Amino acid sequence: MIRTRFAPSPNGLLHLGHAYAAIVAHDLARQHGGEFLLRIEDIDAARSRTELAEAMIEDLRWLGLHWDGPVVWQSTRLGSYGAAADRLRAMGLLYPCRCTRADIAAAATDHGPDGLIYPGTCRGRDVDPAGAAWRLDMARAVEIAGPLVWEDELAGPQHATPEIFGDIVLLRKEAPASYHLAATLDDAADGITLVTRGADLFAASHVHRLLQALLDLPVPRWHHHGLIVEGDGRKLAKRRGSPSLADMRRDGADGRALADALRHALLPAGLSLTTGIGWTT
Known part of the structure; x- marks a missing residue:
C-alpha cells in the first residue's frame, strides 16, 4: 500500500x-x-x-x-536519533567538529548542492565533543555502503552520489539531529x-x-x-x-x-x- x-x-x-x-x-x-x-x-x-x-x-x-x-x-x-547516531559512531563514521561557518568559508574550495563543501578540517583530529556538531565521514560511509541506486517516479532510476555533499553534519549543535538524519529515520x-x-x-x-x-x-x-x-x-x-x-x-x-x-x-x-x-x- x-x-x-x-x-x-x-x-x-x-x-x-x-x-x-x-x-x-x-x-x-x-x-x-x-x-x-x-x-x-x-x-x-x-x-x-x-x-x-x-x-x-x-x-x-x-x-x-x-x-x-x-x-x-x-x-x-529524539531517542531514535540518538540511537542511530550511536550506531554510526560505533561504525567509525561520525566525528566531532567545532568549525564555524567562517572557518569553513576560509578553508573550503569546492562547492556542492548546499554550498561550500566542508574541507574535513576536524576529521582525524582530537576534538572535544562537548557542544560540537557531528559529521559523517562521507568517503568511509560510501566505501562501506557500496554502489547504491534509488528511483524517482518522474526522473527515473538514479545512481546515488552522496559524496557531492562532502562530510555533512548529522547531529547539529542547536538541534538533536539534522534534516538528513531525522527525515530519513522518520x-x-x-x-x-x-x-x-x-x-x-x-x-x-x-x-x-x-x-x-x-x-x-x-x-x-x-x-x-x-x-x-x-x-x-x-x-x-x-x-x-x-x-x-x-x-x-x-x-x-x-x-x-x-x-x-x-x-x-x-x-x-x-x-x-x-x-x-x-x-x-
Missing part, C-alpha cells in the same frame, strides 16, 4: 508552495487507495512554535486535506513508501539513500515535484514574506477552490510552476 506524508516545520506560516507540496502528497496517496500522514518537524526548539503548528493544521483542513491517523510530532522521536518509522517533496531537495535523496543503507532501513520511492516560483525564478519563502495561507484564510478565501486551482497549476499573477529535475511535462 502506498503511504505518503507532508512534513512541515513550524518556524513560519505555510504559503502556496507548501500547499502545493501537501496536495501532491495527499492526492498521490488517495489516487492509489493509500494513506496520507501529517508529520510536524518540530525538533528545532529555538525556532519551532506551537501556535504555528496549530495554524498549519488549520490551513490543511481549510484546503480540504485529510490525513490518516493522528498528527506525528518529530519531537517525540520516513522509515512512519512506513512511508513514496517520499514526495520539491525538486530543490532532489540531491538530498542521494544522502538519504546512503543513510538507509548504513542503518538497514527500508528504501521507498521518491517523487520530486515542481516548485511554485516568483517571476525572478526564486521559490516562495517564508523569510521573504511570501503570502501565507493563514492570511488568505482569514481574508475569507475559499480553501478548497484554491486547492483545486493549484492542482491545475492555475496560479496568481507573477507565479509559475517549474517542471522539476530530470523530467519534463
